Amino acid sequence: MRIPLLYCAVAATLIVTGCSAAPTNTPATEQAPGYLAVTDESAPDGGTLELQMTVDNGAATGLDPQLADVATAWQLMSLVYETLVTVGPDFTIEPGLAESWDTPSPTRYVFHLRDDVTFSNGRAMTADDVTGSLNRLLESEGVWRTQIGPVEEVSTVDERTVEVTLSSPYEPFLAALANIPAAVLPMKEVADGSVDLARTMLGTGPFVVESHRQDVSWRFTAREDYWGAGKPAVDTVNIAITGQEQARMAALQNGNADLVMLGNVDAPQLLQGVRGTTVATQATTDFYYLMLNSNAPGGKFSDPRVRRAINIAMDRNAISASALGGLGKPTGATPAGLPGACDPAQLPSATAGLDQARQLLAEAGAENLTFELAVFSTEPAPAIAQVIQQNLARVGITVTIEQLDEGSWSGKVYGEVPATFDAALSWFAGYADAGMVGKWWNPEQAGFNAGFMKPNPELNSVIDAAISTADSAERTTALRELCTAVDEDAQMIPLVTRPALIGYRTDTLSPTLYATEGYGNVFRGVADFRLLTQ
Amino acid sequence: MRLFSWWLRRALSAVVTLFLVSILIFAASRLMPGGFAEVVLGPFASPEQKAEVSARYGLDQNILVQYWLWLTTALTGDFGISMISGEPVTTEFGLRLPVTAELTVAGFAAAICLGVPLGVYTAVRAGRGRTAAVGRLASGLGVSVPEFVLGSIVVFLFSRFALGLTVGGYVPLSEDPGQNLRSMVLPAAVLSVFVIAVTARTTRDAVLTVLVEPYITAAIARGESPWFIVTRHVLRNASIPVVTVLSTITAYLLGGAVIIEYLFNLPGVGSYIVQAVGRRDYAVVQAGVLLAAVVFIVLNTLTDAAAGALDPRFGTGSKARRSR
Numbered sequence: 045m046r047i048p049l050l051y052c053a054v055a056a057t058l059i060v061t062g063c064s065a066a067p068t069n070t071p072a073t074e075q076a077p078g079y080l081a082v083t084d085e086s087a088p089d090g091g092t093l094e095l096q097m098t099v100d101n102g103a104a105t106g107l108d109p110q111l112a113d114v115a116t117a118w119q120l121m122s123l124v125y126e127t128l129v130t131v132g133p134d135f136t137i138e139p140g141l142a143e144s145w146d147t148p149s150p151t152r153y154v155f156h157l158r159d160d161v162t163f164s165n166g167r168a169m170t171a172d173d174v175t176g177s178l179n180r181l182l183e184s185e186g187v188w189r190t191q192i193g194p195v196e197e198v199s200t201v202d203e204r205t206v207e208v209t210l211s212s213p214y215e216p217f218l219a220a221l222a223n224i225p226a227a228v229l230p231m232k233e234v235a236d237g238s239v240d241l242a243r244t245m246l247g248t249g250p251f252v253v254e255s256h257r258q259d260v261s262w263r264f265t266a267r268e269d270y271w272g273a274g275k276p277a278v279d280t281v282n283i284a285i286t287g288q289e290q291a292r293m294a295a296l297q298n299g300n301a302d303l304v305m306l307g308n309v310d311a312p313q314l315l316q317g318v319r320g321t322t323v324a325t326q327a328t329t330d331f332y333y334l335m336l337n338s339n340a341p342g343g344k345f346s347d348p349r350v351r352r353a354i355n356i357a358m359d360r361n362a363i364s365a366s367a368l369g370g371l372g373k374p375t376g377a378t379p380a381g382l383p384g385a386c387d388p389a390q391l392p393s394a395t396a397g398l399d400q401a402r403q404l405l406a407e408a409g410a411e412n413l414t415f416e417l418a419v420f421s422t423e424p425a426p427a428i429a430q431v432i433q434q435n436l437a438r439v440g441i442t443v444t445i446e447q448l449d450e451g452s453w454s455g456k457v458y459g460e461v462p463a464t465f466d467a468a469l470s471w472f473a474g475y476a477d478a479g480m481v482g483k484w485w486n487p488e489q490a491g492f493n494a495g496f497m498k499p500n501p502e503l504n505s506v507i508d509a510a511i512s513t514a515d516s517a518e519r520t521t522a523l524r525e526l527c528t529a530v531d532e533d534a535q536m537i538p539l540v541t542r543p544a545l546i547g548y549r550t551d552t553l554s555p556t557l558y559a560t561e562g563y564g565n566v567f568r569g570v571a572d573f574r575l576l577t578q
Numbered sequence: 579m580r581l582f583s584w585w586l587r588r589a590l591s592a593v594v595t596l597f598l599v600s601i602l603i604f605a606a607s608r609l610m611p612g613g614f615a616e617v618v619l620g621p622f623a624s625p626e627q628k629a630e631v632s633a634r635y636g637l638d639q640n641i642l643v644q645y646w647l648w649l650t651t652a653l654t655g656d657f658g659i660s661m662i663s664g665e666p667v668t669t670e671f672g673l674r675l676p677v678t679a680e681l682t683v684a685g686f687a688a689a690i691c692l693g694v695p696l697g698v699y700t701a702v703r704a705g706r707g708r709t710a711a712v713g714r715l716a717s718g719l720g721v722s723v724p725e726f727v728l729g730s731i732v733v734f735l736f737s738r739f740a741l742g743l744t745v746g747g748y749v750p751l752s753e754d755p756g757q758n759l760r761s762m763v764l765p766a767a768v769l770s771v772f773v774i775a776v777t778a779r780t781t782r783d784a785v786l787t788v789l790v791e792p793y794i795t796a797a798i799a800r801g802e803s804p805w806f807i808v809t810r811h812v813l814r815n816a817s818i819p820v821v822t823v824l825s826t827i828t829a830y831l832l833g834g835a836v837i838i839e840y841l842f843n844l845p846g847v848g849s850y851i852v853q854a855v856g857r858r859d860y861a862v863v864q865a866g867v868l869l870a871a872v873v874f875i876v877l878n879t880l881t882d883a884a885a886g887a888l889d890p891r892f893g894t895g896s897k898a899r900r901s902r
Contacts, residue, residue, distance in 0.1 A: 104614070105627070105631075106664070113620060113623075185626060258660070288841060290733055290734075291840075291841065294734075294737030294746055295843070298740075298744060298747075300744065300745075300746050448611075451611070452610070452612050454616050455611040455616055456612070459613070492621040492623075
């Protein structure tokens, strides 16, 4: 009698497990224009917000915001640090620590600072902090030094005014200022050595760090003296670093977490029907791209015709549908979703047919091309690689997928100059201006790509035009030309955008979430989050 | 004197083994593709940044010099600093060791308290229809279902439905013993299933072997009670394979804890070392593997000593070895 019972228990478990994955609609609707969710202001203040994210800020450069180059670090640091300007839900630039700014000429920006801002040690922020921070960034080794643009001089005009002079017009300047690496730092304390920014976070933001255990947890406390409109709604923010997707989903379901970051594109379906939870699908400007190594052994991709043929064979809609649950958008080099971004359906590769791809391969003598595609093991990269493999099989190209852990992948792709891999899959943060990420197609500026990219002077001039053109109509044209030039160069082929999945408890949390993020900062609105139950 | 000689030989053997392990793990960690600077600083880092980080941690020195520095400092109990957190490796391990120890002790206790009685019971009741069948099925399932499968099912069921126990949300024992117990019951239970099954099967086989020995028949003929026969004759003679398997099980528990720690998001040593491998945090990997090697060597030595104490034929002297 007990044996049948055991069988029944096992069968019931399997049925329950299997049934839960039934496909349903993905909730990605906007609650207000530009917002997936808006905090209910009538909810009470106070309480402890429990968040979970996938990885900690694990950089060897420590906690220095100017050296932070990944969205995870930006997220964490945004609780403590703030920037002169910030990005609104529609990518307009909004006031931050600067209450306003003037642009007397395309190369001059004059920032008027708020007069009520203090660092968390109580000292008032000064214009010298702003000047010193920007000058420090310009002298740093951080990647944002490139994105901040051709800054010629930063000077303090008076106690509340700072002027920045550029050597040439640079349209993404304000967007670049809106990210954490350009945060205003406590330069007086940095100068006198009382603060080591690599080990301590001291900013003007709404929270202070109470404790941190590397790769385990963070605890932030709200500042009572925060300069913004009232102190943050919650008293404390706990962030648990939870590597396993399953554990994060479990924490969300059983109420141990109010909000979790999810990586599985099937998460909305897996959590469908779980009372009190929802998964918001935030569009981002981040996007996956395929690297074709122009320096590959045997010259497999040195012929542009081969690279163009591969680009033509890419079915971006199939990649999104099969590997990203339909949540990614096809994109060109200007990330889809950003103002002025080009239409990927109009690119030469999208309008050409597979016959043209086969013809290009034949002309290049590469009809039976075979190559290895290196991908890291984090989903959905392996799934994307499989779709690419199927895409290319249609034009007679055989792809062998080499799946590696992140460390091995990084070593293989960026470890040697010239690089020895054939092809690799990766993703870029798309940022908040359509021209910013285009810089990475110039290996002379983006040294990390020099191992596998050959400089293309024509492409470089198009990139420069896209970031220096101010007029709206002219800029749209310049960005379209950038997309076209990247499409034909095809050393790095943009594929689809990378969605962010945010699970949260609707019965305990009322968050504020943008519908689209440029800097991958889901925690952007944490100071406004309110708990529905204390 | 014979005993002293035995311990001396084992100690020397342990030192040589640890020395070889240290070479192996040092070489293996350096042969992993992708260096620390590349992995942790990421693709955007400039060559100057990578060089600075390499110099900071001595990774720019000759590999033999690096090994020698590490070995000599490790011998003083200093295993270096984690290149990720900047904290001493011993401090990091000290924070995480209680979690793994708690899991391992719970699994070991379950193996002894449940596995051994279950094995004895199913052996004594062997051949009596349903009990034996249930015992075989249960131990068969316990051995064959991998932890990640069982753990995934448990995580799913206990997070989806309010079944009274919590998944995740680890609280240190020192902070709140009650909450700690609540958060550790499920991981410990999942980790224990395999070891209980293996212990039960081993005990059952050992007991069955002993039960057909002539001295058991003689004891029955003398009219001794079943309880007396089991406790005085069977258990002692069946204990050597059980002791051996318990040693193996402890090693298994340390390995299994890695998966459980990941599944239930427990900040233990196992998941920490795996994470360190991914990030090429060499000092942590080297110290972790060396620590594991020490644990295994100590366990094996203690097992051999225990086996010798239980049965002189497995003893420590030269005669004992000849008699095997």
